[in-house]
Amino acid sequence: MGSTAVGIRNGLSTLKPMPNETPEPQAICNDVSRSAIFIVATIANDRDQEAKVREWCGDIAALVRAVGKRVPAGNLSCVCSFGSDAWDRLFGAPRPALLHPFRDIGEGERRALGTPGDFLLHIRAEHMDLCFELATQLLGALGDAVTVVDEVHGFRYFDMRDMVGFVDGTENPTGRAADEYTLITEDPGFEGGSYVLVQKYLHDMDGWNALSVETQERIIGRKKLSDVELDAAIKPSSSHSSLTTITENGKEVKILRDNMPFGRLGAAEFGTYFIGYARSPAPIEQMLENMFIGRPPGNYDRLLDxxxxxxxxxxxxxxxxxxxxxxxxxxxxxxxxxETHSEPSSPAEPRHDGSLNIGSLKGISQHE
Structure with missing residues (x-):
């Protein structure tokens, strides 16, 4: 092994690589935890507040260590990431080669849309109290410099099931393959980094539960109880698993998912927080295009009904x-x-106001 200056590692590495060594990644490939908090926030358009966020970047690892040390078996970790506009405002050039604003896909009710967010915190642990304490410390250090625009508390649902009752993340790469599909190696200055795409999905559980198990299985492309993939002869090309399978030069291109269910019974809110890591945004964006537009167009993912x-x-x-x-x-x-703040948005990448328009899905229109 090469010579490395070592700091204590607990969820966010503080290894200091010597020259010619690969930078240590954040805790992207950690095992799926029992609890998670996802926080998306915007940063105040003020030079002093932006400077505060920059300084905070150097404190994150210490905060993870301080909270995680209290329950070592809790496997606390945090992944911090930045949006395209925020990167330009905070750090300028050089910038990650493939970073850009979220690209809206689809139209009408079946649409993947971008919503406000300058940075994302993905906090994981075996216990929610650890996640909550770390989130409190991280946001408390920022004060008025940021505004939280979305916060989701996720939980493991039985044997890794999503809210619609199917096992989630079955095809995740593991071990060295996870590094291969998620960590950047060919963008000088950004090695060991990654891209992450997130979406918050709300489910019409009344409509979904009214379907037969066989119909649900054909929509997902897997057996509900056993998680075994349906035989190719009977699996529809519009199934979720079919449309989210991407191949390149005869090889499947994988992403790393760490999705979590969430819900609020009183608000009839039942959802899945999708989070996918990859070394390029392209495969995740292709999956979304297949889902929301269809492959071919019109052959869309029926789960979106x-x-x-x-x-x-x-x-x-x-x-x-x-x-x-x-x-x-x-x-x-x-x-x-x-110049960055005054650049007009591209028509293909519309921006949205601060309202996320999140609510119950009771009454969502159904497709036959």
Whole structure:
């Protein structure tokens, strides 16, 4: 092994690589936990507040260690990532080669849309109290510099089931394959980083539960009880598993999912928080295009007849090494910041106001 200056690691690595060594990644490939908190926040459009967020980047690892040390077996971790606009405002050039705003896909009710968000915190642990305490410490350190626009508390549902009753994440890569599919190796200065795309889905559980198990299985493409994939002869090409399978040069391109169910009974809110990591946004965006538009167009994912995406965001995950270094990054010039803030949005990538319009899915229109 090469020589490395080592710090205590607990969920967010603080390894300091020596020259010519690969930067240590954040805790992207950690095992699925029993609890998680997903926080999406915006950053105040103020130079002093932006400087506060930059400085905070160097404190995240220490906060994870401080909270996690109290319950070592709790496997506390945190992954911090930044959106395209926030990267330009906070750090400027150089920037990750493939980072861009979330691209809206589809139309009408069947639509994946981008919603406000400058950074994402993905906090995981075996116990919710650890997640909650870390979230409290992380946000408390930022104060008025940020505004939380979406917060979801997720939980493991029985044997890794999603809210619609099927096992989730079956095809996740593991071990070295997980690193291969998630960690960047060919973008100089950003090695060990990743891209992450998130969406909050709400489900019409009354409509879904009215379906027969056989119909549900054909929509998902797997057996509900055993999680065995349906035989190719009977699995519809519109099934969720069919449309989210991407191949390139004869090889399947995988992403790493760490989805979590969530819900509020009093609000009749039942959902799944989708989170996918990959070394490029392209395969996740292709999956969404297949789902929302169809492959071919019109042959869309029938799960969307019972599920609606109400948020969407694309973020870059710097390596743990780079995350700490960003605390000392010189701010972009005032001229560059003004140009960034004044650039009009592309028609293909519309921006949305701060309202996420999230609510119950009772009464969502159904497709026959």
């Amino acid at each position: 019972y599920s609606r995406a109400v948020t969407g965001g694309l973020f870059f995950v710097p390596s743990a090494t780079l995350l700490e270094e960003l605390a000392d990054r010189d701010p972009p010039s005032v001229t560059a910041a003004i």
